[in-house]
Ligand code: ATP
């Protein structure tokens with residue numbers, strides 16, 4: 001029911017005819033007219049403009065501050081304000097779930113929301129709160145440097161999931177926060193598909209640090225000199241790598257990282273670059289390190305002994321029957337170990353950075369503080385993706401998107417319909433595709449894909465990826481959303497024995513089974529853990545507490561990557577379910593990052609799988625507005641002589657009925673058990689007008 005701007009319709013609920021075509025058509029008209037935001041009731045649909053538009057300045061902030069959604073043209077600021085008001089006035093924990101495929105604008109949206117919240121809070125200018133806001137905003141650039149990368153879909157693609165709680169005091173000012181990160185795509189540290197890059201930080205270091213630093217780290221500026229950052233054959237520095245290095249160095253200092261911490265971070269990044277250049281050669285059945293300089297540089301930067309690193313890279317210690325023995329690696333094992341080490345070090349560094357960010361933003365954790373705070377959670381996670389080759393990482397990322405879609409279905413499509421029933425209002429059910437079946441396919445105990453992978457991982461060394469695929473085929477033979485060529489009829493796209501297909505809510509994805517077992521098992525030889533624990537740099541040593549363990553002590557098998565991820569997704573959904581959710585649904589207008597192309601087919605597809613049509617239908621078949629009787633009466637009681645200053649003829653519901661009867665609106669509304677439901681926006685406009693004309 002947004003105010004009309006003359007370009008298309010601001011709220012899809014108000015279209016005269018609700019079809020997929022009309023929705024896409026309206027989005028196109030608006031997009032071409034520079035209007036990237038459109039509502040479905042309180043859901044904000046956002047289309048990536050791929051250009052900077054001047055709609056986020058102070059004038060806009062002032063225009064949206066403290067206003068209801070329908071008072072202004074659609075804007076993400078209006079959603080941010082609604083979330084903020086709900087949190088502040090109702091003292092409820094709220095969250096904003098931003099979803100959409102890779103490159104659709106989720107991360108930008110989350111930053112715009114944070115910027116808005118920072119702009120409308122702390123009007124009294126308290127120093128401490130300013131400091132917290134500054135930290136919250138600056139933490140983004142650090143996390144992006146280490147967690148984002150150029151992919152073929154997006155030049156700044158989030159390769160980790162991020163959920164940030166912003167904590168507010170009773171006055172509604174931000175006083176702290178907390179970041180939770182989800183599964184970093186660490187395989188990128190050692191390999192990138194053609195056209196892609198490693199995480200930004202590597203190139204920022206190579207291009208941005210001083211001559212003295214580059215010498216100290218024993219690096220050369222040319223990224224082509226390092227295997228780990230050149231596998232994707234995309235060695236061009238981005239235009240901002242150099243300046244980003246300065247930005248994040250200064251952000252780290254704002255967050256209170258010590259000089260030592262910053263130096264360690266860059267040492268580890270440089271060490272990984274050298275580590276990637278270590279190669280092996282076999283002489284008389286013995287494995288040697290070919291590139292001693294790379295070995296020495298790596299050891300130096302990790303503050304460990306080069307000799308011990310060399311040993312750990314070429315052989316491993318095994319404990320059997322109370323005895324300890326050395327077992328030499330094959331070259332394949334050594335290469336595997338080297339890459340596993342690089343991935344693990346990077347992952348732990350990232351976790352350390354997140355926890356460092358958290359200790360900077362989690363300013364106050366006392367009980368009193370916790371009791372009186374309310375939070376706004378912002379979820380910005382990797383979008384659904386289909387690459388040429390899709391592996392375990394895409395499997396996890398796409399499963400995560402299934403979970404978020406399920407949450408949307410649960411909260412927007414299902415609960416909305418259930419609310420009508422609960423309120424005793426006649427209702428015709430709207431059908432929608434429920435993707436629960438796909439979530440089950442992946443996560444069900446015993447029968448789901450993660451469980452099948454875990455079972456295969458138990459048989460160390462005996463099961464191959466192909467055998468895993470066979471096991472999945474046997475157990476999932478009849479599943480409607482799973483296909484593989486071994487037992488199913490021929491599918492032209494599936495390559496025998498190494499691929500399987502999942503019919504996701506957002507489209508079919510063919511996965512390549514190679515590497516699934518390893519990535520799920522996620523093993524790192526104990527030798528490396530013990531070695532890094534011995535690092536003379538205490539920051540590095542602290543990241544490897546299990547290295548302290550006696551080698552003969554048997555340890556519990558750690559949970560697999562798949563199971564850890566599933567558990568974290570289930571916890572995330574539970575957390576979001578306990579909050580009042582608001583949605584931003586991001587759409588990618590084209591595949592070529594162009595500000596002028598509106599690819600109708602691509603948009604149509606996204607509108608379809610995001611369930612926007614069903615969203616509009618549910619919203620429209622129902623009522624455009626609903627409100628609890630007490631809240632409604634509080635807002636409008638001044639417009640009726642019977643309800644102002646107080647209604648004395650009964651309860652709030654009677655009061656609302658009397659008011660609406662007097663104003664002649666009763667034909668357009670239904671009275672539920674606890675809420676009033678208004679069918680058309682005109683009625684709401686009229687009420688608002690009556691209120692402002694007083
Ligand atoms: P991923 O899932 O890969 O992380 P994403 O949905 O987070 O993708 P973004 O990184 O937010 O996508 O957006 C991709 C790019 O699109 C941005 O780097 C920016 O260039 C452009 N973009 C997105 N939203 C906007 C906006 N509101 N204004 C201007 N440019 C934008």
Ligand code: MG
Pocket residue numbers: 106107108156157158380381382
């Ligand atoms: Mg992103």
